[in-house]
Amino acid sequence: MLVAWTLLAIESQIVLAIAAVAALPGIVALALALVSGWPAPVPLALVSLGASYAVSLHGHRAIDGRAPLVGAGLVLVAELAYWSLEQRSAVGEEAGLQLRRALSILATTFGSAVVAAILLAATSVPLGGSVTWDAFGLAAAAGAVAVLALLSQRLSR
Amino acid sequence: MTRTVSPKLGAYAGLAALGLIAAIALRWPELVAVTAPFPLVLAVGLAFSREPELRAQVTLDRERVLENDEVVLTLSLRAAEPLERVEVFVRLPPALVRVDGANPFALRLGTTEATRELRLACRRWGGYGLGEVHLRIRDRFGLFVHELQLTDLLPLRVYPRPEEIRRVLPPLETQVYSGNQVSRGKGEGIEFADIRPFATGDRVRRINWRVSARRGELFVNERHPERNTDVIIFLDSFTEARANQRGTLELAVRAAASLAALYLQRKDRVGLVSFGGVLSWLLPATGLVQRYRILDSVIGTEIVFSYAWKDADVIPVGTLPPQALILALTPLLDERAIATLLDLRARGFDLAVIEVSPLPFAAAAEDEAEAIGHRLWQLRRETLRSRYQRLGVPVVEWRDGDPLAVALEEVGAFRRQAGRVRA
Numbered sequence: 001m002l003v004a005w006t007l008l009a010i011e012s013q014i015v016l017a018i019a020a021v022a023a024l025p026g027i028v029a030l031a032l033a034l035v036s037g038w039p040a041p042v043p044l045a046l047v048s049l050g051a052s053y054a055v056s057l058h059g060h061r062a063i064d065g066r067a068p069l070v071g072a073g074l075v076l077v078a079e080l081a082y083w084s085l086e087q088r089s090a091v092g093e094e095a096g097l098q099l100r101r102a103l104s105i106l107a108t109t110f111g112s113a114v115v116a117a118i119l120l121a122a123t124s125v126p127l128g129g130s131v132t133w134d135a136f137g138l139a140a141a142a143g144a145v146a147v148l149a150l151l152s153q154r155l156s157r
Numbered sequence: 158m159t160r161t162v163s164p165k166l167g168a169y170a171g172l173a174a175l176g177l178i179a180a181i182a183l184r185w186p187e188l189v190a191v192t193a194p195f196p197l198v199l200a201v202g203l204a205f206s207r208e209p210e211l212r213a214q215v216t217l218d219r220e221r222v223l224e225n226d227e228v229v230l231t232l233s234l235r236a237a238e239p240l241e242r243v244e245v246f247v248r249l250p251p252a253l254v255r256v257d258g259a260n261p262f263a264l265r266l267g268t269t270e271a272t273r274e275l276r277l278a279c280r281r282w283g284g285y286g287l288g289e290v291h292l293r294i295r296d297r298f299g300l301f302v303h304e305l306q307l308t309d310l311l312p313l314r315v316y317p318r319p320e321e322i323r324r325v326l327p328p329l330e331t332q333v334y335s336g337n338q339v340s341r342g343k344g345e346g347i348e349f350a351d352i353r354p355f356a357t358g359d360r361v362r363r364i365n366w367r368v369s370a371r372r373g374e375l376f377v378n379e380r381h382p383e384r385n386t387d388v389i390i391f392l393d394s395f396t397e398a399r400a401n402q403r404g405t406l407e408l409a410v411r412a413a414a415s416l417a418a419l420y421l422q423r424k425d426r427v428g429l430v431s432f433g434g435v436l437s438w439l440l441p442a443t444g445l446v447q448r449y450r451i452l453d454s455v456i457g458t459e460i461v462f463s464y465a466w467k468d469a470d471v472i473p474v475g476t477l478p479p480q481a482l483i484l485a486l487t488p489l490l491d492e493r494a495i496a497t498l499l500d501l502r503a504r505g506f507d508l509a510v511i512e513v514s515p516l517p518f519a520a521a522a523e524d525e526a527e528a529i530g531h532r533l534w535q536l537r538r539e540t541l542r543s544r545y546q547r548l549g550v551p552v553v554e555w556r557d558g559d560p561l562a563v564a565l566e567e568v569g570a571f572r573r574q575a576g577r578v579r580a
Binding site for chain 2: 039040042043046047050053054057064067068070071072074075082083086089091092093094096097100101104108111112113116117119120123
């Protein structure tokens with residue numbers, strides 16, 4: 001559904017075809033993961049679906065307002081895929097566990113959409129392009145990775 | 158407790174890095190919006206992730222049960238902080254069948270203690286250790302999996318359910334202590350034995366006045382005293398015949414438990430010899446304690462493969478009292494057990510053999526050659542029985558499903574026919 005929704009907005013036939021081709025491996029990888037119970041193809045599927053959306057952006061002059069929804073949709077796909085893989089183990093769940101998990105996934109998806117929308121709104125502020133801002137962006141990305149690494153390290157102690 | 162990273166963490170981290178790099182390289186802010194949720198979930202998940210503090214305890218409502226009884230295993234879980242998902246698996250021996258309760262199961266654990274019960278049916282005798290519990294704890298965001306294993310085992314003894322037997326096989330000789338067996342000797346008792354002339358010291362109450370009046374002199378009644386006996390249960394554990402999760406050893410152990418209970422009820426002294434790859438023995442004794450000793454010993458019986466030759470000399474002195482009845486429970490498959498029983502008979506022991514028949518456990522013959530082989534095997538077994546019977550040893554075939562009492566009656570009938578029963 002996510003793929004169809006992103007493809008529907010493409011006007012150019014060539015771009016549509018390329019985007020569809022880019023999305024196809026993702027759909028196959030996701031199906032493979034769900035059928036086989038092997039989690040490795042899931043990130044590949046998400047990269048493929050993200051690439052398909054990236055292709056669909058070709059030719060857009062203005063910032064695409066659907067991006068937060070696409071991001072939230074990818075998170076939803078990922079969460080549902082991993083939940084499905086966890087369910088393959090034959091463990092009898094007590095009442096309420098599945099509902100809690102579903103609500104948690106919905107909350108994560110909604111929260112992701114909100115944060116992504118805020119970020120997109122922030123990026124729409126015209127600051128002008130320069131090497132400085134590029135470096136700032138790289139530093140921010142590196143900082144984000146560093147924070148994640150620190151958090152992981154704290155947990156491993 | 159071991160901690161492993163779930164595939165989701167690596168996938169989200171990789172997607173975050175790839176998306177951010179692509180966004181910077183292509184200068185497309187939309188890619189930031191598409192990618193941002195993944196590091197966000199990671200950051201929040203890592204920030205809220207804690208090493209879980211979980212305590213688990215297993216209890217049983219009983220330590221000793223009979224076959225087909227039920228026990229309740231109670232698992233208590235307590236966590237310092239709420240745990241989103243705890244998966245629990247209690248490892249159970251195959252002989253303990255779950256009747257009620259889920260296993261494995263998953264639950265959300267708050268800070269209050271949670272208890273879950275498993276009702277187990279004990280289908281087979283034996284000694285078991287229960288309490289091996291595997292716990293898997295997943296955090297709210299599914300980034301980490303913590304695993305914990307409890308290995309403190311609780312003992313559970315499942316005793317064989319005794320069979321209903323009304324009459325025992327009486328030993329030929331009795332012992333000196335008071336019991337329920339009518340002795341051959343003469344003394345104080347209930348059963349009438351003989352009449353003899355009065356002698357100095359005889360009690361007046363023993364005078365048979367009718368005979369004395371007829372004979373014109375005093376005669377007294379003599380009676381058979383009630384004495385106890387010594388019984389040794391000889392369990393052949395060298396090998397067994399087995400099919401469909403049942404075997405001759407199971408039948409032999411059930412029979413041993415039933416016989417021990419019955420003879421101990423009569424105040425007889427009962428001992429046990431488990432003669433096999435591992436030799437174990439219990440000196441004859443009486444009472445409830447001895448019954449539990451015998452039961453604990455027989456439920457530990459198992460076939461231990463061994464090439465070592467064993468005979469009657471390895472059985473410790475004192476385990477086989479001279480005038481004891483030796484009841485052998487054997488499938489008559491191993492030469493060592495067969496030879497030892499013949500040796501015991503040659504040494505003068507009162508021996509009776511209950512052959513736990515392996516025939517029902519033998520695979521059916523599929524062709525003519527196998528049918529001939531099967532028939533030859535049966536003939537060989539009949540020859541072996543004849544060999545015992547020529548020595549005066551009753552050998553009775555007892556099959557799965559037949560009452561043990563019938564086998565004991567056949568042994569008694571053989572002894573009566575052989576003229577060895579007391580007058």
